[in-house]
Amino acid sequence: MTTPNLVEKLTAKAGLVSATVRCVASMDEAMAYVADVCVGKEACQILASGCDAPLSGTAEALCETKQDKIICAPEMPDEAMAALSAHCAERGVKLITSGMRAHLGGIDIGLTMAAAGIAETGTVVIRSLNEEVRLASMIAEIHIAVLPARAIVADSYALEPRLVEWMGQPDFTAFVTGPSRTADIERVLALGVHGPLELHILILEDK
DSSP states (O other), rough: OOOOHHHHHHHHHHTTTTTTEEESSSHHHHHHHHHHHHHHSSSOOOOOOOOOOOOHHHHHHHHHOOOOOEEOTTTTTHHHHHHHHHHHHHHOEEEEEGGGGGGGTTSSSSEEEOOOEEEHHHHEEEEEEEEHHHHHTTTSSSSEEEEEEEESSSHHHHHHHHHHHHHHHEEEEEEOSSEEOOOEEHHHHHHHHSSOOOEEEEOOOOO
């Protein structure tokens, strides 16, 4: 069981790096939140303006890939997918689990399950063998990670035994702390240049 202090500390630290954190009591509540965020956000901003103007064949094909609000949710548990499918159908949101490379016009929401959380830095740890999960956490405008409260540890040292185990397998492990940011351009902080504009962490309470 995770102590309330770890949840509170992760929430506070993640907030300092512009992540949004919310505790949810059930997977259904989490999936309703995901669908609502997708419906409430502006249309995907990845495309340049001017899709209504005469376009080349390549540009026209790109615009055709972004006609709906899209959530990509690869490798989510069956319970989550059942709930999310129902919420998306109710709200008119397109739900996919693969083929992100075919949606170069933009993905609104990338949804992943976090393998761990680090309270000290407000970090979520995403682990997967599947390229779609890597893409979901990197190229969507908003990345939402569902983090079981029991998977939160105090610091990276506490995660070390699990990391050693994971490193013995051919997987991909990413430490995500806040949305993508850079100050490379004239030292002005910009969000979303190399990845998602927003990171939402949904802490799934222990049952």
